[in-house]
Amino acid sequence: MVRKAVTSGDVARHANVSQSAVSRAFTAGASVAPATRARILESADTLGYRPNALARAMISGRSRLIALVSPNFDNYFYAPATRILSRKLQERGYSNLLFVAEPDDTDEIVQRIMQYRVEGIVMEAATLSSNQADECANTGVPVVLFNRYNATLQASSVVSDNQEGGRLVADFLVNGGHKRIAFIAGDEKTSTSRDRETGFTTELEKHGVTLAARAVGHFTSQGAAEATRQLFGGDGKLPDAVFVASDHMAVTVMDVLRDELGLSVPDQISVVGHDDSEPAALAAYNLTTVTQSIEELAVATVDTLLERIDSDSVTPKSVVVPVKLNVRGSAKLPVRLSPACGLRQ
Amino acid sequence: MVRKAVTSGDVARHANVSQSAVSRAFTAGASVAPATRARILESADTLGYRPNALARAMISGRSRLIALVSPNFDNYFYAPATRILSRKLQERGYSNLLFVAEPDDTDEIVQRIMQYRVEGIVMEAATLSSNQADECANTGVPVVLFNRYNATLQASSVVSDNQEGGRLVADFLVNGGHKRIAFIAGDEKTSTSRDRETGFTTELEKHGVTLAARAVGHFTSQGAAEATRQLFGGDGKLPDAVFVASDHMAVTVMDVLRDELGLSVPDQISVVGHDDSEPAALAAYNLTTVTQSIEELAVATVDTLLERIDSDSVTPKSVVVPVKLNVRGSAKLPVRLSPACGLRQ
DNA sequence: ATGAAAGCGCTAACAG
DNA sequence: CTGTTAGCGCTTTCAT
Numbered sequence: 001m002v003r004k005a006v007t008s009g010d011v012a013r014h015a016n017v018s019q020s021a022v023s024r025a026f027t028a029g030a031s032v033a034p035a036t037r038a039r040i041l042e043s044a045d046t047l048g049y050r051p052n053a054l055a056r057a058m059i060s061g062r063s064r065l066i067a068l069v070s071p072n073f074d075n076y077f078y079a080p081a082t083r084i085l086s087r088k089l090q091e092r093g094y095s096n097l098l099f100v101a102e103p104d105d106t107d108e109i110v111q112r113i114m115q116y117r118v119e120g121i122v123m124e125a126a127t128l129s130s131n132q133a134d135e136c137a138n139t140g141v142p143v144v145l146f147n148r149y150n151a152t153l154q155a156s157s158v159v160s161d162n163q164e165g166g167r168l169v170a171d172f173l174v175n176g177g178h179k180r181i182a183f184i185a186g187d188e189k190t191s192t193s194r195d196r197e198t199g200f201t202t203e204l205e206k207h208g209v210t211l212a213a214r215a216v217g218h219f220t221s222q223g224a225a226e227a228t229r230q231l232f233g234g235d236g237k238l239p240d241a242v243f244v245a246s247d248h249m250a251v252t253v254m255d256v257l258r259d260e261l262g263l264s265v266p267d268q269i270s271v272v273g274h275d276d277s278e279p280a281a282l283a284a285y286n287l288t289t290v291t292q293s294i295e296e297l298a299v300a301t302v303d304t305l306l307e308r309i310d311s312d313s314v315t316p317k318s319v320v321v322p323v324k325l326n327v328r329g330s331a332k333l334p335v336r337l338s339p340a341c342g343l344r345q
Numbered sequence: 346m347v348r349k350a351v352t353s354g355d356v357a358r359h360a361n362v363s364q365s366a367v368s369r370a371f372t373a374g375a376s377v378a379p380a381t382r383a384r385i386l387e388s389a390d391t392l393g394y395r396p397n398a399l400a401r402a403m404i405s406g407r408s409r410l411i412a413l414v415s416p417n418f419d420n421y422f423y424a425p426a427t428r429i430l431s432r433k434l435q436e437r438g439y440s441n442l443l444f445v446a447e448p449d450d451t452d453e454i455v456q457r458i459m460q461y462r463v464e465g466i467v468m469e470a471a472t473l474s475s476n477q478a479d480e481c482a483n484t485g486v487p488v489v490l491f492n493r494y495n496a497t498l499q500a501s502s503v504v505s506d507n508q509e510g511g512r513l514v515a516d517f518l519v520n521g522g523h524k525r526i527a528f529i530a531g532d533e534k535t536s537t538s539r540d541r542e543t544g545f546t547t548e549l550e551k552h553g554v555t556l557a558a559r560a561v562g563h564f565t566s567q568g569a570a571e572a573t574r575q576l577f578g579g580d581g582k583l584p585d586a587v588f589v590a591s592d593h594m595a596v597t598v599m600d601v602l603r604d605e606l607g608l609s610v611p612d613q614i615s616v617v618g619h620d621d622s623e624p625a626a627l628a629a630y631n632l633t634t635v636t637q638s639i640e641e642l643a644v645a646t647v648d649t650l651l652e653r654i655d656s657d658s659v660t661p662k663s664v665v666v667p668v669k670l671n672v673r674g675s676a677k678l679p680v681r682l683s684p685a686c687g688l689r690q
Numbered sequence: 691a692t693g694a695a696a697g698c699g700c701t702a703a704c705a706g
Numbered sequence: 707c708t709g710t711t712a713g714c715g716c717t718t719t720c721a722t
Contacts, residue, residue: 005462005484007699018709023701031707048483053460054399054408055699058714063399068443072432074623079424087417087445095457098413098443100432112440115398117350138393139350255628278419283600284629352715363693368717376691400715403698694721705710 006049015043026051057117066094066305067113071125072102075219076248076277077147077294078124084298085122085146092306094119101125110135120305122146123155142308146301149191149318156308156316158301160292161323162192162274166199166243168290168325169272173241174204175334178270180212182239184227184253186219186246193219193245196274200243212239217249224249228256232263241270241331247280247289249273254285254330270331286329296321351394360388371396402462411650412458413441414451416470420564421593421622422492422639423469429643430467430491437651439464446470455480465650467491468500487653491646494536494663501653501661503646505637506668507537507619511544511588513635513670514617518586519549520679523615525557527584529572529598531564531591538564538590541619545588557584562594569594573601577608586615586676592625592634594618599630599675615676631674641666 008022015022017040024030025040032040043049057063066089070082086096097116099109110132113121121136121143136143137154149157173181183200186193201211215227224244232238244250250273257263257271265271273280273289280287300319308317327333353367360367362385369375370385377385388394402408411434415427431441442461444454455477458466466481466488481488482499494502518526528545531538546556560572569589577583589595595618602608602616610616618625621636645664653662672678 005699009699019699020701020710021708023699024708027701033707036707048480050456050459052403052462052699053457054403054462055714056701058397058399058403058716059699059701061714070428072428074425079428080419082427082443083415083417083424083445086443090445095461096443098427098431098441100428100435111395112398114395116440117397117399135393251627251629259628279624279627282596282624282629283604284596284627350715354715364715365694365717366692368715369692372717378691381691397715400698401717403700404715404717406698692722694719696717696719698716698718700714701712702714703710703712706708 006047011044011049015040063117065118067118067121068096069099069123072100077275088302144305156304158319161320162195163199165290165323166196167203169243170200170203174207176332178241180239182213182242184244185216221252224252225256228253243272247273247275247277251279266332272331288328288331290323291326292323351392356389356394360385408462410463411439412463412466414444414468417445422620433647489650501649503664506665507540508544510635510668511541512548514588515545515548519552521677523586525584527558527587529589530561566597569597570601573598588617592618592620592622596624596630611677617676633673633676635668636671637668
């Protein structure tokens, strides 16, 4: 039942012009007499003509297609990120080919991406093998890594200032008078988790504090629950604060602390997250966390990508977006010691 | 710096065969001698050849492209839905063009969709105007509405059994001994919200119970907060139970009830949601809710769409996926009155 | 089993 | 400003 699509030739015949005139009528800034264009557009309208983007892409060499590669897991950060990235690209005249990637099928995905002759690639998470990166680089398709970076890759990257995030949390917790401070990592293979940790521990050391305990939560709820039990399930001297590498994990950490281990937050344990994703703002968690603007990350990503597409430049660019601490109620506030207290003065 | 892409002609020259031989080597089931194919694939590999999907689509009339139209708002249900739909389509050999739609730009999106000659469309939410529906129908591109239906449209639809969901909740609340039962709707224009409400109130009436109060939350957190204040902020006789049309709203409802109005859940108010989305399972909410399987919805959607693509049939099909109640702790449990109690026996 | 040739729908010179 | 012409890279008859 697929009706044969209307072509520019059909419109040309109907409007009594050449086929190329029709093409021009649909090209912004082409030299067509207004009257002719009007007649053509009318014919096109009555016939229900839509230019064939595939044919256009073939001849012009510009597909106006961007591949968006997103990781296949539930995460309060990536969901809005994908949405906003897609939206921004759309607004700039590009359409998105969405690929939801498992770590082990990036290879097949790269194949498909290349087959559709995309003009650029946004990689939200899946780690490209150097092989795959080469493949993209060789064909000259610009790649921007969103929320990740990889020094060995010929790819641009846009990340939050994750080290600064960790630093801010370290200062905040130390000033809050915490003595035994712990960290729950995400996925140790990711730059995101590593940078947050580095910034965090480095700043702690500056204050003369060493990390009291550490566990890995793999950026998943289940992993976070286990990490929490590991750190707080014993009956020795418990940490009095924990920095969790993502909000997605942090809410589960709070659940386990309160409902399973009967500890109170922040009275007994202060919890700080990272991302400021949607559940962090829920009253039941009211999570103190590091805010990273998905909007800013997305804008920077799209700008970086389109710039590289337009300029044909190959030099990768790295953008770091600033973060700030969003103080809510899940961690003790820094005690501002007045001189009268006599302490530290 | 965009290196000229390798074409089948290049490969043909390198492998000393005709260009059509190369084409056949990349077509499953084409008649090529195994030896020839091997030589061709080797040449292709050394040259870094990838068939041009655009050219292939043009000549064969099959783009292997599906448009996925997703609403532009934060929602714990649509995020995984988009991911799973995309993944399923990918597994079936299709690539997805993702369009994130605002209600007012569906028109432009339909244009773009048609230009890329997609073979099918999955609409996750945005309400197609009848105009737009016609446009798709006329060109014979099958449309499947995911989680929505529209009787006037020439489109298939896949939805949960929303009425049944409402019914289950009504039974559960009545059996739990609740006397003043309220409802918080989502967006009244959506079939989803309307069906849940219809099923709910109809079943209540069967039990001789009439809805005590009702408000509209528009499927947003803010809307849900306002609806809750409206229903529970007064000092008259408060409802003792509320059915909220989505989990996304229900968690905020619980927040407002507990943290703002100082009411306890479920002791003073029972709360039941719908969807069983991720936050419902968090210990801080432990929400009793109606489970709808995104997986099943996605599979049914993809099956319906591909079936229509393959068969060229035009008759729309409607699929309803069953739901069930997931009893957690946010609502009082039905009291099973033993005969000894003497009540109602 | 393979090659030659036609052509999908369009854009991009090039004339006029 | 407009028409003519030549392909973009591929699949698909049609011969051989």
